Amino acid sequence: MKKWVLPYLMLTPFLLLVLLFFVTPVVITTIMAFTNMDYSMEWNFIGLQNFEKIVSDPNFSQIVFNTFIYVGFTLLINVFFALLLALLSSYYIPFEQSGLFFRALWMLPRITPPVVYVLLWLWIFDASEYGLLNTLTSFFFSNDPIAWLIDHPMTAIILVNGMVGASFGMIIFSSAIQSIPRDLFKAAQVDGASEWSVFKDIILPSIKWPIMFVTVWQLLSLLTSYEYILLLTDGGPVFESEVWPLYSYHKAFKNLEFGYGSALSLILVIIAILLTGVLLKLFKFNRMIQSSRIE
C-alpha cells in the first residue's frame, strides 16, 4: 500500500496544474458553447442555437473549404518535405557534421519567435518592388510587382506554415533514420538493393511509427493553431485565407461573441479527435507497434 503514496504525492501538484490549465478550459469552453455569452459576460443558455448558427453562417462553406485546403496541403509539406529533408540530411549525407549543420539550419524558424519569422516572410512577400520575391521576379522575368499576400493568400500561408512545420518532422524522422542499424544498409548494398528499394523496404517500414506520430501531431496543431495566419494575412483579404480556428478567434475576441466562438472551437476539437482515430486505424496502430522492433 505504502509504496504507492510517494508517486501520487509527487504527481499531485502537476495533476492539479493540468487540471487547472487544461481540463478546466475544455469544460468551460464546452459549457460556454451552449450560451450566447458576449461582452456583457452573462451565462444565458440558449441550447443548440450556436450550432444552428454555424451551419447557416454565410461564411461557413468558404471557411470549411479554406481549412480543408490549408490543413491538407500544409500537412503534405510538413510530412513529405520533412521526410525528404531527413533523408537528405541523415541518409545521403554520410558526414555526421554536415548533416547536423543542415538540420540546424532548418531548425532556425522553429527557434525564432513567430513574430520575427513572420516579419521575414512579410518582407519576402512585400507588395512593393522592394519585396524579395518581387525583386527576384522583376530581375528574372521583368514583371511588375505583385501583391503576393493579396493575390495568393492561401499559397502564402501554406508555404510559411509548411516550412516551419517541416523542421519538426525532419528532426523526428532523422533521429528515426539514424537509429536504423548501419549494417542493414550495408547488407542491402551487398544484396544489390537499389536506392528505391532501400527506402521502401528498410527505411520506410522503420519510420512508420514516427510518420504516424508526426502526421497526427501536425494535423492537430494545424487544426487548432492560427498564429502565423493571424500575423501574415489575418484571414484576409476578406475571408480568403480565414480558417476555422482563426474564425473562432475572430468571433470570440474581435466580435466578443464568446458563446459562438466556443461552439466553433468545440466542433473543431471533436473533428480533431475523430480524425486522429481514423488516422490511427489507417496506420494499423497495433500491428505497427509489434513490428517496429529492431533487433
Place this chain on the structure above:
Amino acid sequence: MNIRFEQVSKQFSNHMAISDLNFTIQDGEFVCLLGPSGCGKTTTLMMLAGLYQPTKGNIYFGDQVINHLEPKDRNIGMVFQSYALYPHMTVRDNIAFPLKQQKVPKKIRYGRAEKTARLVRLENYLDRKPSQLSGGQQQRVALARALVKEPNLLLLDEPMSNLDARLKIEMRDELRQLQKQLKITTIMVTHDQEEAMAMADRIAILDRGEIQQFDTPEQLFAYPKNVFVARFLGNPPMNFLDAEIIHELDGMIVHGEGYHFYLQKQLHIPNKTKITLGIRPHDLQVVSERRGIFSAVVTNIEHLGREKLLSATMGEQPIRFFVSNDQKIKYGDRIYLSPNLEAIHIFSKETGENLLWSREVSYEQVEGKTGLI
C-alpha cells in the same frame, strides 16, 4: 578468380585498423581469419565486400584492382557479425531479397529461398519475422541469405557464433560440403580456433591489424611462427617456460629454473640468450624421477573422458599436460615430466619469433605452396 591483397591498409580517423596486409587466396579456397577481438577481421571483410575502401594499397580479384567496385557488382554473399536481417520482412522475404534485387521472378525466387532455408534447417520458420527467432535461427537466416544467390565469394563474419554445439558441427559439415561442391571462395571470420581448424584450407592469424601467419592448420599447429600464434592456437594452450640457451659443442643446453636439458640442434644466437620454451600439453609425458626433466606438483585434475588434463606448478611456473585415465595421480603429488624433444619450440624472448622453425617455415615459402609473402 583468386584474391590478392597488396600492401592494404585501412585507417579510421586516427586509428590504424589494418596495416600493410599482403596475402593471396586461391580460387575455391576456404580461408579462416582468426584473431583476438578488435584485430581487424571485420574491417578486412568489409573491404572485400566493397563497403570500406582501403586507405592504401590494392585489392585484386584476378588481375583486376577492385578497390572501387560497387558491392553489388562483386557477386558476394555476406553474413554480418550483427546478422543485419531486415526486421520488417519475413524469413522467406529476407532470404529471397538478393534474388528480388536481381529481378528473379517471384515463384523461382521463393522456390530457391525455400530450398536454401531447408539447407540451414529453417523450413518451419519461413513466415516469421526476425524478431520472433532465436539468435541461432537469425544467424542461419543470414547464412541462407548469403548463400541463396550462389555468390562467387562468400564472406562470413562469425556465422556460427550463436549456434549450439551439435548444430554448429552439423552446419560446419554442411557449409564445407556446399563450399566444395559449388567451389565458392570463402573467407570466414571466427573466434573459435577449433572451427577454423576443422573447416579451413588455410588460416590467417591476425593481431593488431597484421597477419602473423597464414598457413594450413597442420603447419600452424606444428610450426607456429611466433609466440602469439603458438599461444593462440591449441586448446589447452601451449606451456611457456622461461629459459636461456647455452651453446655446447654440437648442440645446446636449454637452462631454466630447476631444469636443464640437452638439445642436439644449433641456433645462430649469442650464448646465454633468453628464450621462451614452448611445449604443447600433449608433448609432455609423466616419467620416473630418474628420467624426468621437469619436476612439478599437481594442483588440479580435470577429467575429459578419454584422458585427464593435469595442471601442476614448477616453482612459480604453471604447466599443463595430459595423462591417461589409468594413471593414478592425486592432487598434491610430485611428478616428473619429460618433453618430446622433437616437438618443442624455442621463441626469442625479445621478439617472440620462433627460433627453431622460422627457417623451415621460410623454406616452404620459397616453394610457394604456403605461408606468408
